[in-house]
Amino acid sequence: MHPRETIAIGALLQVTPLNSDFYQGIQPDPDAQRVFGGQLLGQALVASGRTVEPGVLPHSTHSRFLRAPNATDPIYYRVTRVRDGSSYFNRDVAAEQNGQTVMTMSVSFHRNELGWEHATALPMTDIPNPDDLLPFAERIQPYAGQLSQWFQRPRPVDVRYIGNPPWEAVEQNEFPDHSRNWMRSEPIDSDDPLIHAGAFIYASDMTILDSAILRHGLGWDPTRVQAATLDHGMWFHNYVRADSWFLYEQQCPWTGNGRAVATGSMHTQDGLRCATIVQEAVLRAPR
Numbered sequence: 001m002h003p004r005e006t007i008a009i010g011a012l013l014q015v016t017p018l019n020s021d022f023y024q025g026i027q028p029d030p031d032a033q034r035v036f037g038g039q040l041l042g043q044a045l046v047a048s049g050r051t052v053e054p055g056v057l058p059h060s061t062h063s064r065f066l067r068a069p070n071a072t073d074p075i076y077y078r079v080t081r082v083r084d085g086s087s088y089f090n091r092d093v094a095a096e097q098n099g100q101t102v103m104t105m106s107v108s109f110h111r112n113e114l115g116w117e118h119a120t121a122l123p124m125t126d127i128p129n130p131d132d133l134l135p136f137a138e139r140i141q142p143y144a145g146q147l148s149q150w151f152q153r154p155r156p157v158d159v160r161y162i163g164n165p166p167w168e169a170v171e172q173n174e175f176p177d178h179s180r181n182w183m184r185s186e187p188i189d190s191d192d193p194l195i196h197a198g199a200f201i202y203a204s205d206m207t208i209l210d211s212a213i214l215r216h217g218l219g220w221d222p223t224r225v226q227a228a229t230l231d232h233g234m235w236f237h238n239y240v241r242a243d244s245w246f247l248y249e250q251q252c253p254w255t256g257n258g259r260a261v262a263t264g265s266m267h268t269q270d271g272l273r274c275a276t277i278v279q280e281a282v283l284r285a286p287r
Contacts (some may be wrong), residue, residue: 009156009242010188012039013198015047021079023047032071033149037054037103037229038205040065040075040095042198044105047077048091049194049221056089056109057193057239061201063232069097086109119237122249130182130245133160148222157185157203157242160248166210170219178251179210183266185242199242201234204264204277212252212260212283228282230259238274245269258284 007028025043027035041063049058063203069075075097082090089109094101137157144152147165147167160182168277169175185199209227240246250264260283266275 009185023077035069038202042202043283044093046198048107059110067102069102166219188243193239196242208262211250227287233278
């Protein structure tokens with residue numbers, strides 16, 4: 001595959017079984033500087049989901065990034081079946097490259113059941129329609145020479161910023177205390193909710209740290225900012241398609257000691273909350 005082409009998100013998230021509970025993910029861009037964390041999250045989630053019965057879906061994931069894998073060598077996913085209950089199922093996943101663990105994920109699955117329901121809807125009256133906003137590729141084009149390779153590579157999820165993305169915030173010297181954008185994956189030729197969950201967790205890692213650097217008047221200038229995810233947690237509330245528009249609300253309640261904690265929530269176009277995210281990352285000046 002040509003390194004400047006993108007791969008469909010549904011294909012990116014598929015994992016190949018090699019042995020019992022042992023899978024291989026694809027490396028979509030061998031010329032990339034690094035492996036995107038969302039790729040690891042999505043493939044690990046799908047690998048774990050292949051070891052539970054159909055209809056049992058993930059409701060929470062907790063992941064820790066240990067090493068930065070390269071974009072060339074294969075990445076394998078070793079799943080451990082921790083517990084199978086009547087309602088809940090637990091799996092641990094180790095992502096491995098060249099004999100070393102690069103990420104771990106703990107996943108809890110839940111069999112759907114009836115019960116009390118409550119959800120606070122996000123008011124959507126003042127939020128612009130995604131079709132009225134520029135696609136990511138067009139939004140970034142005037143700044144291509146100022147940002148790292150990561151921002152310029154094709155991606156399987158479109159991001160449409162509401163307000164200024166970090167590079168425009170720096171230019172205009174206006175730094176909001178939160179970040180908000182519409183997102184939508186490329187069309188997914190599958191109704192499998194596990195694949196759509198994988199697309200959501202992939203997208204969750206794309207922009208959440210924008211909220212952290214905005215609080216400190218920074219853009220994504222690699223000469224000024226070093227960032228790397230340490231751990232990531234995600235809770236799935238309502239299953240919807242990832243190839244329909246969803247709103248990603250993000251904010252950073254704390255930075256300190258070279259780290260940042262960012263929180264996020266994903267909502268459908270009518271305001272229904274479908275996921276909650278918490279991420280901690282290294283955030284410091286380059287050494």
